[in-house]
Amino acid sequence: MRLEAANLRSGYGTVPVLHAVSLTVSSGEIVALVGRNGAGKTTLVKTILGVLRATGGALRLDGVDITRLPPSRRVRAGLRATFQERALFGALTVSDNLRLNGFSSESHHRVLDVFGPALSGRGAQRTGTLSGGEQKMLSAAIALATGAPLLVMDEPTEGLQPSNVALLGDHIESARKAGRGVLLIEQHLELAKRLADRFIVLEKGEVVDGGPASDSDVAARVARRLLI
Amino acid sequence: MDALTLELLNGVSLFAILAIVALGLGIVFGLMGVINLAHGEFVMLGAYVAYVVHANGLNHWLSLPLAAVALFVLGVVIEVGLIRRIHRQPELTILATFGLSVCLRQIAELVFSKDFQSVPNPVPGATEAFGVLFPTYRYLLIAIVAVVVAVTLLAFTRSRFGLVVRAIVADRDLAESAGIRTGVTNLCAFGVGAATAGIAGALVAPLGAVEPQAGLAYLPGAFLVVIVGGYNRLWGVAVGALVVAAVQTGVIHFYDAVWAQIASLALAVMVLQFRRPTPAGAIA
Amino acid sequence: MRTLPDSRSRSRLWLVASLVALLALVAAACGDDEAETSDAPAEPAAAEPSDSEEAPELETTEAPDEPEPDEPATTEAPEPETTEAPDEPDPVETEEPAAPSGEPVRIGILFSNSGPAGVFGPPTANIAEFIEEDINAAGGINGRPVETFLADDATDPAVGRQAMEQLIDGHNVDVVLGTHSSATRQAAKPLAEDADVLYIYAALYEGGECSSVMFNTGEVPSQQLAPVIPWMMEQTGGQRWFLLGNDYVWPRRSFELARQYIEAAGGEVVGEEYVPLGTQDFSSVAQIIAGSGADLIFPALVGGDAIAFETQAVDFGIGQDAIPRLANIYEENVLGAMGPAVTAGMRVTLGYFKEVDSALNSEFVSRYFEHFGADAPPHMTFSSHIYDAALLYAAAANTAGTTDTAAVAAAMEGLSLTTPTGDIAITGSRHLAQPIYVAEIQADGSQAIVQSFPSVEPDETCDPA
Numbered sequence: 001m002r003l004e005a006a007n008l009r010s011g012y013g014t015v016p017v018l019h020a021v022s023l024t025v026s027s028g029e030i031v032a033l034v035g036r037n038g039a040g041k042t043t044l045v046k047t048i049l050g051v052l053r054a055t056g057g058a059l060r061l062d063g064v065d066i067t068r069l070p071p072s073r074r075v076r077a078g079l080r081a082t083f084q085e086r087a088l089f090g091a092l093t094v095s096d097n098l099r100l101n102g103f104s105s106e107s108h109h110r111v112l113d114v115f116g117p118a119l120s121g122r123g124a125q126r127t128g129t130l131s132g133g134e135q136k137m138l139s140a141a142i143a144l145a146t147g148a149p150l151l152v153m154d155e156p157t158e159g160l161q162p163s164n165v166a167l168l169g170d171h172i173e174s175a176r177k178a179g180r181g182v183l184l185i186e187q188h189l190e191l192a193k194r195l196a197d198r199f200i201v202l203e204k205g206e207v208v209d210g211g212p213a214s215d216s217d218v219a220a221r222v223a224r225r226l227l228i
Numbered sequence: 229m230d231a232l233t234l235e236l237l238n239g240v241s242l243f244a245i246l247a248i249v250a251l252g253l254g255i256v257f258g259l260m261g262v263i264n265l266a267h268g269e270f271v272m273l274g275a276y277v278a279y280v281v282h283a284n285g286l287n288h289w290l291s292l293p294l295a296a297v298a299l300f301v302l303g304v305v306i307e308v309g310l311i312r313r314i315h316r317q318p319e320l321t322i323l324a325t326f327g328l329s330v331c332l333r334q335i336a337e338l339v340f341s342k343d344f345q346s347v348p349n350p351v352p353g354a355t356e357a358f359g360v361l362f363p364t365y366r367y368l369l370i371a372i373v374a375v376v377v378a379v380t381l382l383a384f385t386r387s388r389f390g391l392v393v394r395a396i397v398a399d400r401d402l403a404e405s406a407g408i409r410t411g412v413t414n415l416c417a418f419g420v421g422a423a424t425a426g427i428a429g430a431l432v433a434p435l436g437a438v439e440p441q442a443g444l445a446y447l448p449g450a451f452l453v454v455i456v457g458g459y460n461r462l463w464g465v466a467v468g469a470l471v472v473a474a475v476q477t478g479v480i481h482f483y484d485a486v487w488a489q490i491a492s493l494a495l496a497v498m499v500l501q502f503r504r505p506t507p508a509g510a511i512a
Numbered sequence: 513m514r515t516l517p518d519s520r521s522r523s524r525l526w527l528v529a530s531l532v533a534l535l536a537l538v539a540a541a542c543g544d545d546e547a548e549t550s551d552a553p554a555e556p557a558a559a560e561p562s563d564s565e566e567a568p569e570l571e572t573t574e575a576p577d578e579p580e581p582d583e584p585a586t587t588e589a590p591e592p593e594t595t596e597a598p599d600e601p602d603p604v605e606t607e608e609p610a611a612p613s614g615e616p617v618r619i620g621i622l623f624s625n626s627g628p629a630g631v632f633g634p635p636t637a638n639i640a641e642f643i644e645e646d647i648n649a650a651g652g653i654n655g656r657p658v659e660t661f662l663a664d665d666a667t668d669p670a671v672g673r674q675a676m677e678q679l680i681d682g683h684n685v686d687v688v689l690g691t692h693s694s695a696t697r698q699a700a701k702p703l704a705e706d707a708d709v710l711y712i713y714a715a716l717y718e719g720g721e722c723s724s725v726m727f728n729t730g731e732v733p734s735q736q737l738a739p740v741i742p743w744m745m746e747q748t749g750g751q752r753w754f755l756l757g758n759d760y761v762w763p764r765r766s767f768e769l770a771r772q773y774i775e776a777a778g779g780e781v782v783g784e785e786y787v788p789l790g791t792q793d794f795s796s797v798a799q800i801i802a803g804s805g806a807d808l809i810f811p812a813l814v815g816g817d818a819i820a821f822e823t824q825a826v827d828f829g830i831g832q833d834a835i836p837r838l839a840n841i842y843e844e845n846v847l848g849a850m851g852p853a854v855t856a857g858m859r860v861t862l863g864y865f866k867e868v869d870s871a872l873n874s875e876f877v878s879r880y881f882e883h884f885g886a887d888a889p890p891h892m893t894f895s896s897h898i899y900d901a902a903l904l905y906a907a908a909a910n911t912a913g914t915t916d917t918a919a920v921a922a923a924m925e926g927l928s929l930t931t932p933t934g935d936i937a938i939t940g941s942r943h944l945a946q947p948i949y950v951a952e953i954q955a956d957g958s959q960a961i962v963q964s965f966p967s968v969e970p971d972e973t974c975d976p977a
Contacts, residue, residue, distance in 0.1 A: 051401040070411065071404035081405060089398050092391075099388070100395050101406045231803065238795040245793060342631045343889070344819055344849035354827055363827030366795070436792055436820030437849055441628050445790035445816060480796040485787040486759045 001062055001078055001149040001181060002026045003048070009056030010047040017043040018205045020057060023183075027149060030172065030182045032196035032213070034189070034226060040205040041185045042084055045154045048183075049081045050074050061150070080148035084155045084185075087139035090128030094119070094138065097127050101142050114141035114171065115164060133159045137168075144171050151175065152183045157191060169195060189226060193219060201225050233360045235481055241366040243473035244373035245435075247466055248428040249446050250453035251377060252421035254465035255384070257454055259393055259417045262315050265325040266306075267450060268443030269332035270299055270422050274429020275438045276340060278347045281430075288350035288434065292372070295426035303422025307415050315414065329443065336440040347433040369431055376427055377466060380420065384462050393417070455496045471495070612652025616659040617915055619643065619902060620679035620688040622700065627667030628789075628815055629693065631845055635895035636691055637662060638884050643902040653909045658902075661685055665696045672696030673703065680707045686915040689901045691715040691730075691894045694761060701726065710917045712905060714897035716841070716863065718765035722942065722974035725917060727924055729901050729936075729944040731863040731893070733766040734971035736840045740861040740950055741773040743963060744808065744838045747859075751779045754806035754835070756797065756813065756821070759786040763812035766840060769971075770810055782806050787817065794821045798828035801835070809837050818842060822850045832857045844890050844959070852957035859962070864896040864933045865951045867961050873932035900931045904938065934966065941972040 007020040017040045025031045035041050046052040048059060050071040059067045061077050069077075088097050098108050112119040115137045122130070130138065140156045153172075157165045169191055172182055176195075186192040192199070193213065199222045201209035209225060211218035253267045277298050278291035310328065314320040351368060354361040384390045395403045396410050404410055428446075436442070449472070457468020472492050479488035621640055625633030640660040647658045661683045665672030672692060679685045680703055687710040690697060694717050704711040704725050712727045719732035745751060753774050757763025763786065771781050783804040785797055798821075801809065809830075813821055818841075825831050837858045847855050866877045880891045908923035909915050928937035934947035948968045951959040 049405055051405060070409075071401065072407050072409045072411075075405065075407035083402075083405070086399065086402060089395055089402065091398055092394065096391055096395075099391060100403065100408060231799070234799050235796065238799060241795055242793050342634070344631065344816065344845050346819060346823065346849040346851060348851060348853070349823065349827065352827060354829060361829065363824070365827060432792065435824055437816035437846075439631070439816060439849075441630075442816060444628070445792055448790075449792070477796055480800075484785055485791060485797060489788045 002060075003079070003150050003181065003183070004060045004063075005044075005048065005057065006060070007057035008044075008047060008054055008059060010043055010052055010054050012043075012052075016055065016205070018047065021202070021205070021207055022057075023200055023207060025150065025181045025183045027181045028176055028179050029197040030176050030184055030195045031198045031200060032192040033183060033185045033200045033202060034187070034192060034222060035202035036226065038204075039202040041202055042154055043205075044202065045081055045083070045152050045185060048152055049079065075148070078149045079152070080143045080146050080150070081152040082139045082143045082154060082156055084158065088127045088135055090126070092127055093123065094125050094127050094130070095123035097138070098123070098142065101146065103142075103145070107145075111141050111145040112138075114144060115167060118164070133161065133164070136160055137164060140168055140171075144175060148180070150181045150183075152185075154185045155187060156184075157186065157188050165191060189223060230360050233358050234362065235477060237358075237360070237362045237366070239473050239477035241370055242477055243469050244370045245428075245432060246449055246453050246473055247377050247469035248373045248424065248431060250450040250457075250465050250469055251380060251428070252424040253450045254454045254457070254459060254462060254468075255380070255417055255424070256421040258459045258462055258464070259397055260311070260315050260414050261318065262311055262321045262418075263318060263325065264421070265322060265447070266329035266332055266443075267325075267421075267425055268445070268447035269329045269336075270303070270425035270443070271429040271432070271446045272336060272438075272440065272443035273302070273332065274299055274426035275347070275433040275442060276336060276345075276429070277426060278430040278433035279340070279345050279438045282347045288347065291347075291430040291433070292427055295430040296423040297426075299426030299429075300419040300423040303419040304415055306422070307418040311418060312411065312414065333440045333443070340440065342440060345438040346436075347438060349434040365434060372427075372431060376424065380424060381462055381466070383420075389413075389416070452492055452496050456492075456499050609649075609651030610655070612648055612655055612657040614656045616657045617653045617909070618683060618685040618687075619658055619660045619905070620683060620685035621660055621662050621898065622665060622672065622675055622679060622688055622690040622692055622696070623662065623898070624667045624692045624696075625662075625664040627665075629667040630664075631815070632691070632843075632892075632894050633664065634889040635891050636898050638880070638888065639891065639895040639899050641883075642880070643899060647902065647906045650906075653906050653915065654913060658906070665692045665700075667693065667696075669693070669695040669699035673699040676700035676703045680704065680709055685709065686909075687712065687905050687920075689714055689898050689905070691898050694718065697721070708917050710905070710920055712901040714901040715894060716897075718762040719943075719970065719972050720765075722976055724976040725921070726976075727901075727904075727921075727938060727942045727944075728972075729904065729938075729946075730897050731946070731948070732943060732970045732972060733762075733769045733840070735863070735946065735948055735968045736861045737766065737770050737773050738971070739948060739965040739968060740838065740963075741770060741779075742777040743950070744836075744859060745774075745777055745779055748808060748836045750808035750836060752782045752804075752806050753779055753808045753810055754782055754801050754804050755784040756801070756809060756811050757786050758789050758791075758813055758817055760789065766812050767810070779808075787813075789814070789817065791817050792820055794824045795828070797821070798825055798830055801825075802828060802830050806835055809835050811837055811839055812841060814841055815846065818846050819849050822854050826854055843892050847953060847959075848957065852953065852955060855953040855957065856955045858953045860951050860953070860959070861948060862893045862951070863946050863948055864893040865949055865959055865961055866891050867951065867959050868932065868934065868947075868949060868964075869961060870932070870934065872930070876932040896933050900929070900933050900936055900944075903929055903931055904936075934964075937967070939970060939972070941970060941974040942976070943970040943972045943974070945969045 003025045005021055005023050007022055009018055009020060011017040021044060033041060047054050050069060054067050058065055066074050095108055098111055103111060108123055119138055136156060136159055143151055156168060172195055175182060196213045198212055199210050199218055200207055201222055209221055213219060249271055253264060256262050256264050274295040277295035281291040281294060310324055314324055349365050351364045353364055355364045355367055384393050392408055392413055396413055400410055453465060453468035453472050456471050457464030475491050475495055476488045479491045623633055623636045624630055640662055644658055644660050652658060661679060663675035663679050665675050679688055688704060690713045692715060697713055701723060705723060711725050712729060714729045716731040721728045755767045755770060757767060767784055774781055783806060785800060787797060839858060839860045842860050877891060881888060904927060907929060908920045908927055912919040912923040924938050926938060937945045939945050945967050948965045949961050950963040952962045954960050
C-alpha cells in the first residue's frame with residue numbers, strides 16, 4: 001500500500017501551516033519525518049488522517065484520492081494514526097477504548113500485552129487515570145495491533161521510559177517486516193536513525209530536505225538541521 | 229390529601245409530556261450539537277400522523293409506531309439533505325432549522341389546511357386509583373412515556389451504540405480516527421430524535437389541537453427542559469423534565485399558570501448562569 | 513380584486529427566508545421542491561373572475577341613505593323562547609344603478625392570514641371578493657368602482673406595521689379595514705394617523721380605542737356580556753362563575769366587566785385564572801376549577817388553548833355537561849376540532865353567526881357557499897364584520913360625496929345600515945351598536961341561535977378631538 005501526498009496544503013482557519021507538502025510512504029518502509037517544533041508535523045498528521053481539511057493538493061492511497069473522505073473512511077481504507085495529544089477517550093475505561101477501536105473482548109489482552117506487563121489486566125481502569133507514558137503506550141499498542149497496513153505515529157516515544165522506547169522500536173521494526181508502511185514523526189533522533197529507511201525534514205510547513213537513511217550525508221544533514 | 233395526590237399525578241403527567249417532547253431535542257443537541265428549531269414541527273407532524281390514523285378509522289395506538297417510523301424516515305432525509313452538511317456550524321444549523329420549521333409548517337398547511345383538527349381520546353373518562361379519579365389516558369401516557377424514555381436512554385447508554393455515542397460526544401474527531409463512522413451515528417441520532425418527537429406528537433394529539441402551528445407551542449417547553457437538565461448527558465432530559473414539571477405544578481398550585489411560566493423561565497436563566505456551556509463534539 | 517398581492521408577498525418572504533436558509537446555505541435536497549410549490553399557502557381566495565349573476569341581492573343594503581334619526585331601541589326585549597333575529601323586509605327593487613367607472617376607490621384589508629390567527633384569514637379573503645362585487649353592483653362609491661387590497665400581518669405586530677405601510681404607501685389606499693390582534697392595531701395605527709387614512713378596525717376586541725382616523729366596529733366585551741350573563745344565569749340556574757382566560761388584555765378586560773355583570777345579577781365569581789398563550793397542559797387548572805365549586809365557566813381562551821382545555825376538561829369531570837360554558841370567542845373552527853361530544857350544549861355569544869335568521873343573511877350565506885364551495889371556510893363573525901365595515905365606509909363616502917378622510921369620518925357618525933348581520937349603527941363613541949346572538953351547540957355539532965339581542969350599545973366613550 002502506498003500513501004501519497006501531493007502539494008498538500010492545510011492550516012487552521014485562514015492561517016496556512018502546510019505549504020505544498022509532497023511525500024510518499026510505501027508498504028515495508030519506515031519514513032522518519034523530522035523537524036523542529038512548529039514545523040507543521042502535527043498539522044501534517046491531522047491532515048493526512050482527515051481530522052483537518054486539506055486546503056489544497058491531494059492525498060492518495062494506492063492512487064485513490066482520499067482528500068475529501070472523512071477520517072473513518074480513511075481508517076477503513078487502511079490508514080491508522082496515533083496522536084501526540086488527546087489520543088484516547090480519557091473519560092472511558094481502557095476496555096471501552098479498545099472496543100471503540102474495533103477490538104473484541106477476547107482480543108483485549110493481546111493489545112494490552114504489547115508492552116509486557118505495563119498495561120496487562122488494566123482494562124477496567126479509567127483511561128484518564130493512566131500516566132502520560134502509559135497512555136502513549138496504549139495508543140501505540142492500539143495502532144500496532146489493528147494491523148492497519150499504513151501507520152502514522154506522532155511522537156510515540158514522548159514520555160516513555162528507555163526500555164519501553166526500545167520495545168516500541170522493536171514493534172515498529174516487526175511491523176515493517178510484516179510489510180506495513182510507517183510514517184514516524186520522531187524527535188528522538190537515535191531511534192529515528194535506527195529505524196528509518198528514509199528521512200524527510202519539514203521546516204515552516206515545507207519539505208526542505210530528505211533522502212535515504214543509508215546515505216551518511218543525509219543523516220548528517222538531518223542531524224545538523226535539527227541541532228541548529 | 230386527595231388534592232395532594234391529584235396534584236402529584238398532574239405533576240407526573242406534565243413530567244411525562246415534557247420528557248417525551250424534549251427527548252429528541254436533547255438527543256440531537258447533546259450528541260450532534262445541533263440546535264433543532266424544527267423540533268416542534270416534528271411533534272406537530274407526529275400529531276398529524278395520529279390525525280390521519282383517526283381519519284382512516286384505525287386504532288389510535290397504531291399511530292405511535294407509525295409516527296415513529298414516519299418521523300424517523302423524515303429525520304433521516306433531513307439529516308442527509310440538510311443537517312449533515314452544516315452540523316459543525318451552530319449558527320448555520322439555527323438558521324437552517326428555522327427555515328426548515330417554516331417550510332414544514334407551510335407543507336402541513338398545504339396538505340392538511342390551516343384548520344384545527346383533533347384526535348378523539350381513545351380511552352375517555354377517568355380511573356379511580358390512590359383514592360382519586362384521574363384521566364385514564366394520562367395514566368397510559370405516563371406508562372408509555374416511561375417505557376419510551378427508558379428504552380431510548382438505555383439504548384444510548386448501555387449498548388455498543390451508546391458507547392459510540394459517548395465517544396462522539398466526548399471527541400468527535402478522535403472517534404472518527406478510531407474508525408467510527410460518526411456520520412452514520414449522527415444519522416441514527418437525528419432519526420431517533422425525530423422518531424421520539426413523532427411519538428410525542430401522537431401521544432399528545434388527543435390532549436389538544438392538531439394544527440400546523442402546534443409545534444410552536446411545544447418548542448419553548450422542550451428547550452426549557454434541555455437547558456435546565458443539561459445537554460451533555462442524556463439523562464439530563466429526564467432530570468430537566470422533572471424539575472420543570474415540579475416547578476410548574478407547584479407554582480400553578482400556589483399562584484397561577486402565568487407565574488409558573490415565569491418561574492420556569494427564571495429557572496432556565498439561573499441554570500445558564502451557573503453552567504458554562506460546552507459545545508458538544510467540538511475539538512480544540 | 514387584486515389577487516392577494518400582499519399576503520402572497522408576505523408568505524413568499526417567509527418562504528424565501530426558508531429557501532435561503534435551505535438552499536443558499538446548504539444546497540439541500542430536502543424541502544426545496546416542496547417549498548417551491550408551497551409558495552401560495554392554500555389561499556382559497558385565488559381571485560376567480562367574479563360571476564356577476566350573484567351580485568344584485570345586496571343592492572338593498574341601501575348604502576347612500578341619509579342617516580336615520582330614529583334608532584331601533586336598544587336593550588333586550590324578545591321572549592326567551594322566540595329566538596327572534598331581526599327579520600329583513602324583502603328586497604325592495606330599486607333601479608339598476610349605473611355601472612361605476614373611473615379611478616377605483618382603493619380599500620385595504622389588513623388581516624391575519626398566517627401565524628396563530630391565520631386560521632381566521634381565509635373567510636376574510638373570500639369576503640373581500642364579495643365586497644368588490646357588491647359595492648360595485650350597487651353603483652360603487654361616488655360612481656367609482658372599488659378595488660380591494662389584502663395585507664397579511666402574520667399575527668405579528670411588526671409585520672402588521674409593514675403591511676399597513678405597504679397598503680398606505682405602496683397601494684395608496686383610501687381606507688383600511690382591519691381584522692387582526694390589538695397588538696397589530698397598536699403598531700399600525702400611527703401610520704394611518706400620520707397618513708390621515710381612515711382605519712376601521714372590525715375585529716372583536718377589548719374596547720377603549722379612540723383615534724381621529726379610527727372606527728371600531730367589532731364586538732366589545734360590554735356588548736357580548738351585559739345582556740348575556742344574566743340570561744345565562746337565568747337559563748342554567750347557575751350562580752357561581754369560574755373565569756378562565758389567556759393572559760392578555762382582551763380576556764382580562766372581558767373578565768373585569770363580566771365580574772360587574774355577574775355581581776349585578778346576584779351571582780359570584782369563585783375563581784379567575786389566566787394561562788399563558790400556547791398552554792398545552794390544563795391538568796392543574798382543571799383541578800382548581802373542580803375544587804372551586806363553580807357551576808358556570810366563562811372560558812376566554814383562543815385557538816389551540818381552547819381545544820386543549822376543553823378536551824382535557826372532559827376527562828377531569830368538568831366538561832360542559834358537568835359545568836355549562838358561556839364562551840365569547842369559541843368559533844366554528846375551534847368548536848369543530850373539539851367535536852360535538854365535547855361541545856354539545858355550550859353557549860357562545862358573538863355579533864354574528866352564519867345561522868342568523870333573516871332573509872338577507874340566508875341569501876348571503878347560501879351565495880357564499882355556492883360561490884366558494886360547500887366546504888369553504890365558513891363565513892363567521894370576523895369576515896362578517898369586515899363586510900359590514902366595507903358597506904359602512906361605502907355608505908359614508910357616498911353621503912360625503914368624497915373619499916376625504918375627515919368628510920367620510922363625519923358622515924360615519926350616526927350612520928345606520930341593515931346588513932346580513934342585522935341592524936347596525938355607528939355610535940357617538942365611534943363603535944358599533946349591533947345585534948348580539950347566543951348560539952347553542954347542538955348534539956350534531958351545529959350551531960343554533962337560541963337568543964338574540966338587537967342593537968346592543970357598546971359601553972364605550974370616545975372624543976377624538
